[in-house]
Amino acid sequence: MSTLFTRRTVLRGMGLLSLGLLAGCDDSSRLSFKYGKDLSDKIMGRTFKLKDAQGETKMLTSYRGLMPMVFFGFTQCPAVCPTTLARAAQAKKLMGRDGEIMQVVFITLDPERDTPQMLDAYVKSFDPSFEALHGTLEETAATAKEFGVFFEKIPSGSTYTLSHTATSYVFDSRGTLRLGLSASLTAQECAEDLLTVMEVC
């Protein structure tokens, strides 16, 4: 019974896979990543509307033709934010010329303290191509929700710090969400999975 079920599941899986291969660039095609999580079937992060350092409105479609890698954080984050941004810069270098289409988009979860100019200088110290976006508190919360990003203010003496999801979200050049990279991966591992995203679209 259970063997039959397994076989049926495998067959169904193979069917889906071949459909996916046929479909190529289709939104429904699933990808297999060595290290990251395939998010091809997730509908996330499609409608955000935030501002860049120059005050211009940026949406997902603003990055068409590029491979946006979206990461949420804040500049007073001592650990995972600089580590992840430095990793992204390193992965971009490891990808060589292919890395040119990778666009790192850092979204602040702390718009009350992260001023646009400071944010811009912060991300550009990792790589001059990196971009930082900000919104109002409501826009920030809505964007985080749309990505399934958890964040929470933690009071700390007279100030506060933030706990937050440290996943990097990668879209393909047509704006389909593809890959979730956990903070535990190395730059080399990220680069390999990023190249897989590029192969498909």
Added chain:
Amino acid sequence: MNSIHANTVFSRRVKQVVLGCALIGMAWQVSAQTKVDDAWVRATVAGQPSTGAFMTLQADSDSKLLSVQSPVAKMVQIHQSSMKDDVMSMRQVESVALPAGKPVSFDPHGYHVMLMDLTAQVKEGDQVPLTLTVENAKGEKQSIKVDAEARALGMADHSKMH
């Protein structure tokens, strides 16, 4: 004559006592040694109000790090970050245990020192003075001064996260 002799004896005694105290003091210092290695601070961009300081501490006897002070920050806290389901959580801790002979790492993935309310931008190459207060099991406090080098904000972190 007699009184002069007595004085000499007295001053000799005093000297002995002073020397004895000094020796005890030195011995105490030796017994309460805490070694600080590879102390560094992440450089900031202009206007960034806080940053992290990192190092490795190793105490000779069971001790704990109570607090850190620095002239570059109006407030210094010890934080612990932890990762669960790819969510990075941060919390302030009262102290950090330093078990005898065991190196305790303060790195971006665990304990770290938060320098908050910075008085100025921390630039790459700056020497940031830190004063650590460590207490041993007997309740004796030791003050350790170190200069932590400011490393580039965009510096790649080579240690893998867990």
